[in-house]
Amino acid sequence: xSEFVLFRVVLGTLGIAVFGIIFGLLYKGIDRKIxxxxxxxxxxxxxxxxxxxxxxxxxxxxxxxxxxxxxxxIVPLVGLVATISILLYLPLGGFPPLxxxxxxxxxxxxxxxxxxxxxxxxGFSSGSPYAVVGAQREMxxxxxxxxxLAIIIISIATRLVQNxxxxxxxxxxxxxTPVWNVVGPLGFIGLVILLLVLLIVTPAELSKIPFDxxxxxxxxxxxxxxxxxxxxxxMFYLTDGVKTVAMxxxxxxxxxxxxxxxxxxxxxxxAYAADIIFYLVKVFxxxxxxxxxxxxxxxxxxxxxxxxxxxxxxxxxxxVGLICIMWDPSTLVPISEGGRFGWPTILELxxx
Numbered sequence: 001x002s003e004f005v006l007f008r009v010v011l012g013t014l015g016i017a018v019f020g021i022i023f024g025l026l027y028k029g030i031d032r033k034i035x036x037x038x039x040x041x042x043x044x045x046x047x048x049x050x051x052x053x054x055x056x057x058x059x060x061x062x063x064x065x066x067x068x069x070x071x072x073x074i075v076p077l078v079g080l081v082a083t084i085s086i087l088l089y090l091p092l093g094g095f096p097p098l099x100x101x102x103x104x105x106x107x108x109x110x111x112x113x114x115x116x117x118x119x120x121x122x123g124f125s126s127g128s129p130y131a132v133v134g135a136q137r138e139m140x141x142x143x144x145x146x147x148x149l150a151i152i153i154i155s156i157a158t159r160l161v162q163n164x165x166x167x168x169x170x171x172x173x174x175x176x177t178p179v180w181n182v183v184g185p186l187g188f189i190g191l192v193i194l195l196l197v198l199l200i201v202t203p204a205e206l207s208k209i210p211f212d213x214x215x216x217x218x219x220x221x222x223x224x225x226x227x228x229x230x231x232x233x234x235m236f237y238l239t240d241g242v243k244t245v246a247m248x249x250x251x252x253x254x255x256x257x258x259x260x261x262x263x264x265x266x267x268x269x270x271a272y273a274a275d276i277i278f279y280l281v282k283v284f285x286x287x288x289x290x291x292x293x294x295x296x297x298x299x300x301x302x303x304x305x306x307x308x309x310x311x312x313x314x315x316x317x318x319x320v321g322l323i324c325i326m327w328d329p330s331t332l333v334p335i336s337e338g339g340r341f342g343w344p345t346i347l348e349l350x351x352x
Contacts (some may be wrong), residue, residue, distance in 0.1 A: 012098040015030025017084045019092070024241025025049040027248075027284065027301045031292050038296045049241065053234050061230030066127030071091050075125070076235035078229070079118035083239050086111045086246040094275030105169045106248065109146075112205065115239050116142050119214075119224045122236075126227040134223025137303045138207070138214035144310035145204045151318040152201075154195045158252060159183060159325050175257040183328055195255050197318045202247050202290040204310070206240065209295035213303045248286040256282055284343050 022052055029046035036043020063069050088099045101107065116138055123135030153169075160168040163182045167173050179191055191317055204211035215223045225236060260278040261271035301309065 009098065013084075013088060016087045016092070016098060020084055020087050020242040020245050021238055023280070023283075024238065024243075024245045025053065026286055027244055028241050029285060030284070031244075034288070034292050035296050038292075049237075053237060054196050056229075056234035056237065057231050059230045061232055062227075064127050064227045067227065068127075071125040072122060072227075075118040075122040076232045076239070079115040079239045080235045082111050082114035082118070082241070083242045083246060087242070087249070089171065090246065090249045091171060091253055091257065092249060093279040094261070094272065097171060100170060100172055103169045104168045107158070109149065110152065112243075112246075113142065113146075115243055116205075119236070120238075122228070123224040128227045130226045131224055134214040134216075134226070140226060140303055140307055141204055141207075141211060141214060142309075144307040145314075148197050148314045148318045149201050149308055151315070151322055152198050152254075155190070155194055155318075155322045155325050158208060158322075159187065159328075171253050174254060178257050179255070183325065185328075187325045187328030188331040190321040191255070193317060193321035193324065194228065195251075197314055197321065198251055198254070199286075199290040200294070200314060201310075202251070202286075203294050204306070205247055206244055206291065208291050210298040210301045211306050212300060213306060216300065244287060244291070245283065248283040248290070251286045251290070252279065252282045293346045297304075 026046070026049075027047045029044070032048065033043045033046050061073075063072055089096055089097050089101075089104045089108055089111075097104070120135045120138050123131035123138070156174065157168040159179055159182060160173065160177060163177065172258075180188070183191060203209070207215055215225060225233060228236060259275045261267075263273045264274065266274050
């Protein structure tokens, strides 16, 4: 790697980290404000998350007596770094990903697990019975929502392969070939179903109501985070904000990878500005529908209800979406024309 490329990656990483943190906190403030108004309250000012972070970093960092100190202190940083790393593989504001490989989506699925695992490890290492209960619930929730999420990714990759695409797990491929443009009516219905499933998976990924049983303040006093304070709690707070932007950006990249500058014939800096603003609006709308509206309208579920919801109804609904895409007439190529019916093989999905 040349010095110029290395400098570009380092500088880009710092810029993306700052972007993720600032807009993660900003969207948290907007989310809290809108939720408050929907519940008939005034709510905190939009800048409140920034105040909270500043205050937490000035507070004492307390480590419980029964905790494992080095694990307890390092996992918040691990979670934050892993979450920022996700943004490096996502197209943001019309710009291509800073880092891009053939298996971006698979890597992102693994990176999404790390922040949750960091919280689980932190909960177990704290020595608190409330945190241990929260960690157990977080593990069960992770196992539950990973299967519907995998179905969504496989469905999109399958459709792109059937359309003759290569490197279908690369977000650059999906951005250049929006899935809505390569399906028929039945496939369109399948994509709508998969989008709805992903919107419901998002609050569980972010531990938001109604899927926040691992933290459940009124039940287990904060659960995973009950023993965290000071800068460690601040880093978990930042992780939540950045992960909110990351999850919304994933949905935008998979289902709405469109730019607006070409529609108005904009060029140069005007095009960049328009695409960035359009991207931020799309992220806001995704957060509004997948986080704010859901947590305001639905009460917290019990852990067994959460697991059941993802393993049975959502998994079956996701499979219906997959079947719709698979049976879409526009995706079937007759054998007489050199094609075949059915799913592509795993090797074809991987571009091998």
